Amino acid sequence: MEPRLTSFGKAPTYVDVFAGCGGLSLGLHRAGWRGLFAVEKDAFAFETLSTNFLTSDAKYPFDWPVWLPKRPTTVEDLLRDHAQELAQLRGKVDMLAGGPPCQGFSSAGRRMADDPRNSLVERYLELVEILQPTILLLENVRGFTLDFQARTGGGGKRRENAAAQLMRRLSKNYEVETDILRASDFGVPQNRPRFILVAVRRGSGAASGALNDLRFTAALVAQQHGIGLVNSAGEAISDLELSRNETVPCPDTVGFEAVGYRGPLTPFQHAMRDGYDAPPSDTRLARHTHAVRERFADIIETCRAEGRGSRQLSAEMRERLGIRKLTTRVLDPNLPAPTVTSMPDDLLHYREPRTLTVRENARLQTFPDWFRFCGKYTTGGHLRRIEVPRFTQVANAVPPLLAEILGTRIKQHCLGAIRPKLEAG
Structure with a gap:
């Protein structure tokens, strides 16, 4: 397969799924990526996303396609209602970014193998198969890597963790690497451990190994902002x-x-x-x-x-x-x-x-x-499972500084390997 960079001569492109309020998108834009569109189902979170990225005076605007309404939507609805348009994007997206909602995996809550939110991993894989992006960037809680325990007294078997399942299924077409990163090691004033997955499509010409030497990139990005790598x-x-x-x-x-x-x-x-x-x-x-x-x-x-x-x-x-x-x-x-x-x-x-x-x-x-x-600002009772108010939007977000560091490293290391080949050709 010929090496490719879909946006050669321009900023590399990405799509953000399960985007929340836009922390990951903000970091990627700052790292020099070009957002095509984002998918977020919650009305409050999408309003935040829209306010910061979709207005005429937005500092980091998306190149939103005319066929996709600027409103809250689910990945399921996207796959059902826009299958033809998504198929036309196959091979034209440099990176699919974003991670499925983490509540069903989080060790801070009730980890349930049958939490319906966990099934969104399947929708994510469907989108990967349709778009076939060069790079995948996925973020989730550390609990994503923990096996699900068998139900007490139910005689059930221990179930494999979501990260292992995802890596196994992606490895057919992608070179996959993962790590648990602590945000406080990357300039974020918060001791926040997160599972990070970066995958490079086999035969694309992109280089793997983006998570190696990440702290060197972090130091450069932090220096550009005038800060250190440790902040209180x-x-x-x-x-x-x-x-x-x-x-x-x-x-x-x-x-x-x-x-x-x-x-x-x-x-x-x-x-x-x-x-x-x-x-x-x-x-x-x-x-x-x-x-x-x-x-x-x-x-x-x-x-x-x-x-x-x-x-x-x-x-x-x-x-x-x-x-x-x-x-x-x-x-x-x-x-x-x-x-x-x-x-x-x-x-x-x-x-x-x-x-x-x-x-x-x-x-x-x-x-x-x-x-x-x-x-x-907040919500409670049964609405806690279906609404994403401001406090929750902030808590669920990828720290933009960490996203910027990851985006910078992926752009320079993974896609940088493609440019000389294309230029030579």
């Missing part, structure tokens, strides 16, 4: 402390206050400002009661006294403080934050008796301050 929670969000800023009426929610903004303090914060002059959005503060604030203050002081910053509370501490929740953690300003989750009360501020704002979580994920989130 304090370096990320200290400029958003209430002790430094006045509170203002929340511009998008009546009855709430938000954090005013005086400007950045650290190189990381300057990088997140990214030339943005206005106050950042999504700084709405939770309305904690006086009793809750006192309780949070007690937790923060206890953790500080026992040196347990960014670690889960011990059983003894939870009993003494009357806390049933097992996942409560207090940030340490001198260390990367724990993994950001969709539950706003999982993380407490390192100094102020409150939970974090959406913007503070977004900073820990390396979203720039101009990036706006849309939809509800």
Whole structure:
């Protein structure tokens, strides 16, 4: 097969599936990729995606095809309603990016082999077969690599993990490599382990081995942003402390206050400002009661006294403080934050008796301050399984900085091997 680069002479192209609010897309655009379109079914997440990528003044616009409506859709609907158009894209997409929803695989929740969200891996493979992209980039939680346990008392067999199944099925046509990357090793101020898969289509002329020497690329990308490879929670969000800023009426929610903004303090914060002059959005503060604030203050002081910053509370501490929740953690300003989750009360501020704002979580994920989130802030009850509000959008996203590093490495290493051959021909 002749080597190919579908967008030779232009930026390489990608399609983002299960795109969420666009963290992966943002990083790939910054790395010099050209987005064709993205697939996301949740209305809130798609509104965020649309606000940041599909407007006439978008900083990083998609080259959206006329045949695909700009609205929320599922991969199933895409395959059913646009089979002919997708078939015409075969061999014309450099990379298929994105990972199936992680909730059914996550060790932070109830891992179920029969979770319907796990079946989206099958739809992903169908799309791979139709498009036959040169490169695959997939991100998921570390639980993606863990086998499913047999049901207790049911006599069932242990089931192979999703990563092993996917790698086996892809290996017929792709050279596959995987790794567990910790985001805090790549400039992200958050200790977030993630499963990464990069696959190169056999016979395409692209080089494999993109995950080798990734930290060298990371250092170069971080240097371009004026930051180091290790950043702490304090370096990320200290400029958003209430002790430094006045509170203002929340511009998008009546009855709430938000954090005013005086400007950045650290190189990381300057990088997140990214030339943005206005106050950042999504700084709405939770309305904690006086009793809750006192309780949070007690937790923060206890953790500080026992040196347990960014670690889960011990059983003894939870009993003494009357806390049933097992996942409560207090940030340490001198260390990367724990993994950001969709539950706003999982993380407490390192100094102020409150939970974090959406913007503070977004900073820990390396979203720039101009990036706006849309939809509800939170949800609950049965809606938690079907809605993706702002806190969840941020938590589910690929950190844009990590995505930029991966995109830069793949473009230079994998596709860079094709260009000399094409130029010579």
